Amino acid sequence: MGKPLGILVAFGLAVSLAGCGSEEAPERATGSDGGSPTSGTSSFPVTVEGTNGEVTIDDRPVRIVSLSPTATEDLFAIGAGDQVIAVDDQSNFPPEAPMTDLSGFEPNVEAIAGYQPDLVVFATEPGDLGSSLEALGVTALQLDAAPTLEVAYDQMEQLGLATGHAAEAEALVVDMRSQVDELVAGADPSAGLGFYYELDDTFYSATSKTFIGQLFELLGLENIADAAGKGSGGYPQLSAEYIIQADPDLIFLADTKCCGQSPESVAQRPGWDEIAAVTHGGVVPLDEDVAQRWGPRVVELLGEIAAAAETAEAAAA
Amino acid sequence: MSTHASIVSPRNRATVIGVGVLIAAILAGLLIGPVRIGTVNVFRWLFSFGQAPTGMSEQEALILAELRLPRVIVAGLVGASLATSGAAYQAVFRNPLADPYLLGAAAGAGLGATIAVGYGPAGAIDVTVPIAAFVGALVGVGLAYGLGRSNLGGRAGTSLVLAGVAVASFLTAVQTFLQQQRSETLRQVYTWILGRLGTTGWDDVWLALPSVALAVTTLWIVRRLLDVIEVGDVEAQSLGLNVTRLRLVVVLAASLATAAAVAVAGLIGFVGIIVPHTVRLLVGGSYRSVLPLSVLFGASFLIIVDVLARTVAAPAEIPIGVITALVGAPFFVAVLRRNRRAI
Numbered sequence: 001m002g003k004p005l006g007i008l009v010a011f012g013l014a015v016s017l018a019g020c021g022s023e024e025a026p027e028r029a030t031g032s033d034g035g036s037p038t039s040g041t042s043s044f045p046v047t048v049e050g051t052n053g054e055v056t057i058d059d060r061p062v063r064i065v066s067l068s069p070t071a072t073e074d075l076f077a078i079g080a081g082d083q084v085i086a087v088d089d090q091s092n093f094p095p096e097a098p099m100t101d102l103s104g105f106e107p108n109v110e111a112i113a114g115y116q117p118d119l120v121v122f123a124t125e126p127g128d129l130g131s132s133l134e135a136l137g138v139t140a141l142q143l144d145a146a147p148t149l150e151v152a153y154d155q156m157e158q159l160g161l162a163t164g165h166a167a168e169a170e171a172l173v174v175d176m177r178s179q180v181d182e183l184v185a186g187a188d189p190s191a192g193l194g195f196y197y198e199l200d201d202t203f204y205s206a207t208s209k210t211f212i213g214q215l216f217e218l219l220g221l222e223n224i225a226d227a228a229g230k231g232s233g234g235y236p237q238l239s240a241e242y243i244i245q246a247d248p249d250l251i252f253l254a255d256t257k258c259c260g261q262s263p264e265s266v267a268q269r270p271g272w273d274e275i276a277a278v279t280h281g282g283v284v285p286l287d288e289d290v291a292q293r294w295g296p297r298v299v300e301l302l303g304e305i306a307a308a309a310e311t312a313e314a315a316a317a
Numbered sequence: 318m319s320t321h322a323s324i325v326s327p328r329n330r331a332t333v334i335g336v337g338v339l340i341a342a343i344l345a346g347l348l349i350g351p352v353r354i355g356t357v358n359v360f361r362w363l364f365s366f367g368q369a370p371t372g373m374s375e376q377e378a379l380i381l382a383e384l385r386l387p388r389v390i391v392a393g394l395v396g397a398s399l400a401t402s403g404a405a406y407q408a409v410f411r412n413p414l415a416d417p418y419l420l421g422a423a424a425g426a427g428l429g430a431t432i433a434v435g436y437g438p439a440g441a442i443d444v445t446v447p448i449a450a451f452v453g454a455l456v457g458v459g460l461a462y463g464l465g466r467s468n469l470g471g472r473a474g475t476s477l478v479l480a481g482v483a484v485a486s487f488l489t490a491v492q493t494f495l496q497q498q499r500s501e502t503l504r505q506v507y508t509w510i511l512g513r514l515g516t517t518g519w520d521d522v523w524l525a526l527p528s529v530a531l532a533v534t535t536l537w538i539v540r541r542l543l544d545v546i547e548v549g550d551v552e553a554q555s556l557g558l559n560v561t562r563l564r565l566v567v568v569l570a571a572s573l574a575t576a577a578a579v580a581v582a583g584l585i586g587f588v589g590i591i592v593p594h595t596v597r598l599l600v601g602g603s604y605r606s607v608l609p610l611s612v613l614f615g616a617s618f619l620i621i622v623d624v625l626a627r628t629v630a631a632p633a634e635i636p637i638g639v640i641t642a643l644v645g646a647p648f649f650v651a652v653l654r655r656n657r658r659a660i
Contacts, residue, residue: 090500105500201443202508202516203634228633240515241380242351242632256507259440270383270518274376 048158052130052142060164061119061139067104068123069141072097073295074156075121077172080163082101086115086137093297102274109133119162125163145294146211149180152294171294179299180218183306189220191313196224196243196277201259203238210234211294212254215302219309224248244271249312251277252305254288280315284308319494331600335613339393342617342624346389349624351631352380388517388591391581392623393616394529395514396588398578402571404596404607405536407544409567410474416589417575420481420568424488425457426450426579431492431506435499437579446509453488454576460484462568466561467564474564476548512583512638514623521581532574533612539566543604585619585638592618592643598652618645 046208047057064084066072066177070089075084087097088104104122109132112120120133120140132142141162146152153173195216197206205225208217213234216223224246228236255261263283267273277283286304291296347646348624354377369378402417410419414454418424429449437445465480496503508527542563545553550560578585596610619637622644626637 025440103500105503106497200505201507202513204508228630231630232633236630236633237629237636238353239516239632239634241384244376244380244384245352246632247376258502260438265443271379292571 017098019295020195044164046161048141048162050141050158051144051152052125053138055139055141055162057119057139057141058291059118059218061117061162063118064121064163065115065117065119066091066097066121067102067107067112068143069093069104069120069289069295070123070146070295071121071155071159073293073297074159075163077296078156078160078163078165078169080159080165083163085117101310104248111139121159122166147210148214149294152211152298153177155294156296176299180302183299183302184218187219187306187309188313191309191316192219192222193250193309193316194222194224194248194314195252196238196246196248197252198261199235200255201261202237203240203243205238207232207234207236212291215298216305218302219306221250221305221309240269240271247274248282249276249280249316250282250284250308251275252291252308253283253285254291255287257288259266276316277312279306280312282308282312282315319454328600328606331596331606331610332613335617337608338617339613339620342620343393345624346392346620347381347385349628350380350385351627352377354381377651380584383518386520387519388514388623389620391517391521391525392514392620394522394525395578395585396580396615396617396619397533397612398525398529398574398590398615399585400611400618401533401536401608402574402578404593404604404611405567405571406589406613407593408547408604409564410478411547411549412474412478413594414590415478416586417486417571417578417588418584418586419478420461420572421457421484421488422454422572422575422579423457423494423584424485425453425455425460426576426584427453427506427510428488428492428495429456430509431495431502434505434509435495435502447521450509451524451528451576451580454579455572457484457488458568458572458576460488462565465592477564477568499514509583511636512585514582514626514637515634518582523540525577525581528573528577532570532577535570536574536608537612539563540604540608543567543608547604585641587641587645588615588619591641591649595649595652603611 011222044060045056047054047056062073062083064080065086066075066084067088069088069091072084072087073093075081076094076097081094081096085098086102088102090104091099103251104124107122107129109129112133113136117138120138122129122140122142123143123144125142130140130142143155143158145301146155149228153176155170156173157166160166194238197212197216199205205228206213207225207229208214208223209229213223213225224243225236225238228238228242251266253261253266262285266283267278272278284304290301347363348354348356357371358370358377359381362378363371369375399417403415406415406419407413429452430446433445433449433597442511461484462477464484466475496506518599542558545556545558546560546563551558593607593611593614596607596614600606600610613631619641622640623637625644626640628634629635
């Protein structure tokens with residue numbers, strides 16, 4: 001992620017121009033204009049706050065297109081799944097999400113408009129997706145990668161407002177907060193466990209300044225990438241010999257899918273077999289889909305990290 | 318004695334300096350890194366042939382033996398390959414801007430790596446990517462050579478270069494298309510293309526060494542003929558040289574070295590242009606000197622650049638391809654200006 005991906009996104013500029021030939025998407029969805037049965041609190045029109053500024057939504061959206069895997073998870077978690085008609089090719093959770101071949105990296109405005117959406121939610125903005133959609137009369141809400149848990153919570157609440165599920169969104173956030181508090185309370189920062197978080201097999205990592213890094217910090221774990229943080233945008237590439245010398249108690253692999261890494265392959269790297277995490281079974285494969293999103297499953301991820309830390313503490317004791 | 322020395326002086330002095338610089342670079346590569354290891358200990362480790370001497374931790378010995386030493390060797394092999402191939406290409410194409418990637422080696426390697434990452438077995442990428450890149454580089458050059466070979470007399474070199482441009486564009490387009498199909502592989506392919514020595518181990522040494530040794534030796538043997546072909550195809554032919562065959566041999570050898578370099582280190586630009594030209598500025602244009610010195614200085618240059626790559630932002634790494642140009646360009650301009658003043 002980080003730098004390489006940022007540059008890549010620039011590669012993937014969508015060439016599609018708005019307009020030409022495509023029919024105007026209907027401004028208003030017909031039918032089901034009244035509030036949803038599950039939440040009477042929301043009323044339309046409503047104004048929500050996205051990365052692209054204030055967005056006003058006139059009616060309860062019933063043809064939502066999500067181009068962000070995180071937003072897809074959020075929408076389904078707050079009970080707005082029924083209103084979602086299409087999600088992008090990376091939105092693989094929950095399984096019932098209507099995955100299409102729409103791309104969030106190289107979005108094709110015409111293809112998106114073809115679904116006649118009344119709300120498009122997206123994360124990254126290569127080019128000017130938002131304004132292109134607005135030009136077609138489609139409401140577009142950008143929810144960019146959350147830098148902190150608080151922002152992630154806020155995005156869930158904004159989606160709740162935008163879809164008529166404000167109460168459920170609020171309940172979800174309250175529930176997540178209490179689970180996070182519980183995990184943090186159960187952690188023992190005095191153990192001083194060091195960890196290395198691996199983004200790919202060339203040793204890109206994430207510092208405590210990143211969203212994922214903050215989760216580890218919450219549990220009082222010490223990030224070996226922080227020493228390399230300056231000038232890296234939060235995602236430095238570490239030297240192998242530094243990792244070996246830092247001798248972390250835990251190694252978290254967020255490159256099991258991308259790069260086929262596993263505790264076994266880590267143990268086979270030259271010089272790595274002496275690292276405490278390798279000798280004490282502290283190499284933890286993570287589901288990188290969960291680790292790269294800032295949605296409701298963050299709590300699960302935090303639980304996994306906490307459990308691994310507990311095991312490592314027991315091994316060290 | 319003194320007359321003897323003055324005859325051999327310029328070339329031999331450069332060779333002695335080249336060997337000295339290479340030894341210094343290798344020592345720097347072993348001594349300097351994000352982990353501080355005592356200088357005395359490193360020397361004692363060297364003279365005990367890799368056995369950890371007393372007073373040195375096992376971890377330090379491990380870092381030297383498994384990380385720094387193979388990294389220094391691979392950097393040296395890659396630097397020597399790129400510099401020598403660049404020098405040879407510049408001769409047979411009579412083009413000062415020719416670099417080892419001229420005939421589609423880079424594009425072929427990039428396509429090979431993309432296929433391996435996107436469509437190969439997920440668990441074996443460490444093995445499949447270098448091999449696919451190696452094969453891809455050779456296929457790229459093979460296509461360019463096959464399509465561009467012609468009997469245009471004096472313009473045969475130009476025809477090859479143009480075919481290389483076409484093949485490179487085509488292969489890059491295929492690579493971009495495949496990447497769009499598998500956008501989840503984008504990051505990995507891109508990291509690879511940026512050039513890397515950060516994960517180098519002994520398997521990379523064994524992968525690169527045979528091809529590099531074969532190719533560099535071949536180029537070394539034909540170095541005198543490069544002086545002849547550089548004058549012109551027609552002139553060389555009139556001196557009894559089989560120009561077509563020589564060009565084929567040189568292209569084959571240089572591509573083999575380039576493919577090996579790309580396979581273990583990704584794409585590292587600039588070395589193939591800057592090192593041979595620096596050597597020319599120092600000792601003159603004859604390939605009898607330029608070729609051997611390109612081997613020495615190419616190896617030294619990349620070893621030193623790699624030391625910078627892992628220490629400037631330590632414990633973070635900087636992609637080596639960024640530093641070759643960042644350090645190389647000003648250095649090259651300095652040599653160019655100094656030389657001009659001397660004239």
